[in-house]
Amino acid sequence: MNKALAAIVCVAISAPAWAQMSPVGGWRSIDDKTGEAKAEIRVTESGGALSGRIEKSLRKDTAPDAICTECTDDRKGKPIAGLEIIRGGKKAEGKDVWEGGKVLDPENGKEYRASFTPIDGGARMEVRGYLGPFWRTQVWQRVQ
DSSP states (O other), X not given: OHHHHHHHHHHHHHHHHHHHSSSOEEEEEEOTXXXXXXXXXXXXXXXXEEXXXXXXXXXXXXXXXXXXXXXXXXXXXXXXXXXXXXXXXXXOTTSSOEEEEEEEETTTTEEEEEEEXXXXXXXXXXXXXXXXXXXXXXXXXXXX
């Protein structure tokens, strides 16, 4: 009886951590070169695919009404606040990584193949953008 109760308590305590091992939620993007916070991003999932939008720019030099001047697709001229920067990405079978998506860098308008890997129990996430054989990784911090 005590073992069963202990198992139930362990499952109940660890269940919130399981729920956090997903890219879904609120994130603060951190510049991998400067270490400064760049934006708050909301990642959602629909039909198994990720989508992520900038909720708020945290850069001091970004005007509240800034638009994506560097974007070259349907996002050109759209406000940075609300801009969809993550499109696609599905959970890889048997792994805590979401692959096959794309991430946009609104500063240069480039879109990169991307993977999203929650780490540290879901408190942080590695966002890796690929361009050919090269990649760049940022570690985002969960805010919600």
